[in-house]
């Protein structure tokens with residue numbers, strides 16, 4: 001039987017930290033490394049879709065449709081972006097889902113149930129979460145095996161991380177006991193700042209404290225390398241391109257390629273519990 005895909009939420013309640021940039025370019029790098037990869041846009045801003053030159057609200061099936069009372073087959077929502085790299089776009093209507101679904105029993109598990117129908121189709125599924133820890137992010141966490149946290153090495157970053165890990169713990173304690181937070185990804189990194197270096201150390205030692213604790217982030221690591229600030233990464237989406245289409249030799253492309261190597265090495269080390277069960 002085919003193995004279950006790795007399903008990863010790219011989560012940070014703070015806006016503008018690099019979630020979408022990382023979902024797209026880590027996803028593209030995983031695809032280039034041979035992983036059949038699906039990206040899911042769970043953000044009503046639909047920025048992920050823009051990276052592929054797809055405008056929101058063009059009448060196509062989107063992640064919003066999955067939450068309707070009569071959802072389409074999830075296959076109908078998938079757009080083939082590049083070889084090995086597909087995505088499910090979002091639209092602005094997704095913002096309404098939160099309010100509309102409040103009373104529905106299965107509200108937290110809609111995405112998990114939809115993705116379950118794709119078993120065998122993909123090796124990796126990356127979910128681009130909106131900024132915030134509401135119903136859409138909880139849906140993503142309920143559907144995921146693990147969480148990557150894109151963040152900056154800045155003042156108060158640790159406080160935001162603690163809050164986020166608290167949400168991961170709540171979901172792991174209830175809806176999804178298999179959920180772990182396995183990686184922090186430093187984005188827009190400026191390695192020369194001494195303040196930045198101090199915050200990186202703070203994050204590292206914070207994570208170290210939990211190595212023997214019974215928490216879903218006990219094995220969380222600072223994934224390597226940090227993604228350097230590189231203007232090409234900010235330019236690429238306005239051309240509807242991933243960094244590998246736009247400028248495959250720039251530092252941003254290099255960093256995401258190496259990040260994908262680290263992620264694949266980590267996955268090889270940690271056999272997924274779901275895959276073990278076959």
Ligand SMILES: Nc1ncnc2c1ncn2[C@@H]1O[C@H](COP(=O)(O)OP(=O)(O)OP(=O)(O)O)[C@@H](O)[C@H]1O
Pocket residue numbers: 014015016017018019020021022043045047129130131187188189227228229230231232233234235252
């Ligand atoms: N390494 C980088 N170097 C330069 N610019 C970057 C880098 N990473 C992201 N950006 C830019 O920073 C902005 C925020 O990034 P991004 O959209 O990925 O964040 P986000 O966390 O998804 O934001 P939101 O919470 O609004 O969804 C974007 O304009 C993006 O192009």
Ligand SMILES: [Mg+2]
Pocket residue numbers: 019020021043047128129130
């Ligand atoms: Mg985003």
